[in-house]
Amino acid sequence: MALVAVLAWAVIRPRGWPEAVVAVPAAVILIAAGAIGGSGAVTEARQLGPVIGFLAAILVLAHLCDDDGLFQACGAWMARTGTSHPRAAGARRLLAQVFVIASVTTAVLSLDATVVLLTPVVFATASRLDVRAKPQVYACTHLANSASLLLPVSNLTNLLAFAASGLAFGRFAALMALPWLAVIGTEYAVFTRFFAADLSVRPRPDPDRRENDTGLPVFTLAVLALTLAGFAGASAAGVNPAWAACAGAAVLAVRALARRRVAPAALVRAADLPFLLFVLGLGIVVKAVVSNGLGAALAPLLPGGTSLPALLATAALAATLANACNNLPAVLVLLPLAAPSGAGAVLAVLLGVNIGPNLSYTGSLATLLWRRILRRHGSAPDLGEFTRLGLLTVPAGLLVAVLALWVSLHGIGG
Amino acid sequence: MAGSDAQSRSVLIWVCEGTWRASVDAGLSLAPAGARFTLLHVTPAEVADAAHGAYLGLFGRGHGVGRDPGARLDELAAASAGDLLARAAGRLGHDCEKLEIHGHAERAVVAASARADLLVMARDGDRARLGPKSLGKAARFVVDHAACPVLLVWPEPAPDIATIPPPPHAGG
Numbered sequence: 329m330a331l332v333a334v335l336a337w338a339v340i341r342p343r344g345w346p347e348a349v350v351a352v353p354a355a356v357i358l359i360a361a362g363a364i365g366g367s368g369a370v371t372e373a374r375q376l377g378p379v380i381g382f383l384a385a386i387l388v389l390a391h392l393c394d395d396d397g398l399f400q401a402c403g404a405w406m407a408r409t410g411t412s413h414p415r416a417a418g419a420r421r422l423l424a425q426v427f428v429i430a431s432v433t434t435a436v437l438s439l440d441a442t443v444v445l446l447t448p449v450v451f452a453t454a455s456r457l458d459v460r461a462k463p464q465v466y467a468c469t470h471l472a473n474s475a476s477l478l479l480p481v482s483n484l485t486n487l488l489a490f491a492a493s494g495l496a497f498g499r500f501a502a503l504m505a506l507p508w509l510a511v512i513g514t515e516y517a518v519f520t521r522f523f524a525a526d527l528s529v530r531p532r533p534d535p536d537r538r539e540n541d542t543g544l545p546v547f548t549l550a551v552l553a554l555t556l557a558g559f560a561g562a563s564a565a566g567v568n569p570a571w572a573a574c575a576g577a578a579v580l581a582v583r584a585l586a587r588r589r590v591a592p593a594a595l596v597r598a599a600d601l602p603f604l605l606f607v608l609g610l611g612i613v614v615k616a617v618v619s620n621g622l623g624a625a626l627a628p629l630l631p632g633g634t635s636l637p638a639l640l641a642t643a644a645l646a647a648t649l650a651n652a653c654n655n656l657p658a659v660l661v662l663l664p665l666a667a668p669s670g671a672g673a674v675l676a677v678l679l680g681v682n683i684g685p686n687l688s689y690t691g692s693l694a695t696l697l698w699r700r701i702l703r704r705h706g707s708a709p710d711l712g713e714f715t716r717l718g719l720l721t722v723p724a725g726l727l728v729a730v731l732a733l734w735v736s737l738h739g740i741g742g
Numbered sequence: 743m744a745g746s747d748a749q750s751r752s753v754l755i756w757v758c759e760g761t762w763r764a765s766v767d768a769g770l771s772l773a774p775a776g777a778r779f780t781l782l783h784v785t786p787a788e789v790a791d792a793a794h795g796a797y798l799g800l801f802g803r804g805h806g807v808g809r810d811p812g813a814r815l816d817e818l819a820a821a822s823a824g825d826l827l828a829r830a831a832g833r834l835g836h837d838c839e840k841l842e843i844h845g846h847a848e849r850a851v852v853a854a855s856a857r858a859d860l861l862v863m864a865r866d867g868d869r870a871r872l873g874p875k876s877l878g879k880a881a882r883f884v885v886d887h888a889a890c891p892v893l894l895v896w897p898e899p900a901p902d903i904a905t906i907p908p909p910p911h912a913g914g
Binding site for chain 1: 760786801815870
């Protein structure tokens with residue numbers, strides 16, 4: 329009941345109130361009722377604390393990169409190279425550029441940055457080049473999920489699994505590199521065929537419209553590169569890589585504050601404290617629910633071991649659960665069940681919960697159904713095309729990703 | 743003046759990103775004298791919807807980073823559509839009505855064709871392999887269902903007649 333209430337509140341969000349309004353009291357009630365012991369709750373909070381801190385640092389980092397014009401610079405680069413090669417493959421070339429930028433942005437700055445910060449820039453670039461925006465925008469929303477496999481920082485689900493798997497940062501990335509590339513390749517192959525008609529339109533930018541090219545924010549890019557190196561270095565040295573993220577965010581924050589480019593309040597808002605509380609509350613509620621029956625009920629469905637069929641079944645189950653509600657509760661439920669089978673099983677869960685949400689465009693059936701009830705534009709949005717695209721990319725993406733993971737596990741060793 | 747003459751023909755020009763120049767030019771050179779022009783642009787609702795959906799999928803996580811990209815895309819799309827219509831009107835150089843619709847492209851165009859004497863549109867689709875499927879889905883729908891004659895134009899110069907495939911062999 330508690331889990332249902334927390335998730336229902338997070339989907340519906342009455343009056344736009346934060347998700348934490350129900351999640352935190354629900355966690356407190358479950359602790360008070362003894363559904364989860366005080367020490368169990370403390371252990372869970374201890375495990376989630378660093379993950380949440382890591383997430384906050386990445387959110388602030390992405391916000392500061394945006395403030396410094398990183399995404400504007402990406403848009404300007406796409407527009408410039410699109411204009412300088414008018415006879416090149418046209419809209420396909422822009423799509424390839426969007427794929428590269430969206431995949432890298434998602435991997436380094438998390439899917440939140442791609443959805444919220446990059447997508448509007450990509451749309452504006454497409455209009456500026458006089459090409460249709462639909463394939464480009466759909467590429468952003470798809471890659472925000474499917475290209476979030478590479479690094480622990482790419483997705484909150486990865487951060488949670490990273491903490492549970494005990495893998496080092498570099499090893500996580502090494503094991504996920506091949507699945508990441510395989511999924512992006514699959515998406516690109518499907519997109520170029522699915523949107524062949526839209527992509528046949530050549531960019532014809534108006535020569536009268538001058539770009540306001542902001543130039544590349546070199547300092548920010550350098551800090552990002554150092555932060556990435558810091559993730560691997562800190563993890564190899566046995567230090568939590570969250571500190572590298574904090575350091576990177578701190579350097580950019582001090583510079584932005586000193587130049588009065590950003591207000592301290594905006595930085596606090598960027599860290600999104602209510603959401604961090606929600607994750608903590610949700611984690612404790614899920615833990616209580618899993619140890620009081622849900623875990624025992626799901627355990628027979630999850631195959632043990634890391635053979636290829638077991639990995640496939642794990643990823644498929646994870647994708648199904650993620651689609652039923654959302655990938656955040658799905659990963660919290662599945663991690664403790666998959667962890668005993670080793671890192672390979674944990675990574676297979678991630679493939680499922682990260683690629684799976686592309687099947688329904690809100691990432692979960694629950695949100696989708698609620699949206700059908702709300703009917704935002706007075707009429708229900710046309711979901712047919714998006715769903716067909718999801719049906720073409722998700723099963724194929726899952727299959728090649730699991731195969732690639734299996735190859736990586738054998739090549740590098742789980 | 744244009745519009746007050748009951749005899750003047752009404753020409754609807756569907757302007758799309760990338761191909762609008764060809765449609766406007768064809769409308770200008772082939773429409774009957776004294777025609778009334780209407781420029782129509784449709785912003786597909788599902789693009790901003792997809793961005794909004796992805797934001798909902800973050801489960802609230804996006805609030806800290808910025809605001810709903812769906813709303814942002816709606817604003818950008820409105821500005822971009824207005825700009826495109828203004829440039830098309832500039833190229834047309836005539837008095838014209840400008841229609842900006844947010845919704846389902848092919849259905850909106852067919853609905854607008856009911857009040858027109860001629861619809862001008864550019865073909866999209868994979869023009870490298872001409873055949874039954876070389877019209878894009880939206881263009882195909884409009885050609886099938888338009889309530890007035892349709893002038894379908896090439897966005898680039900039309901291909902040479904020598905490019906048509908050889909006729910099938912007569913059965914012998």
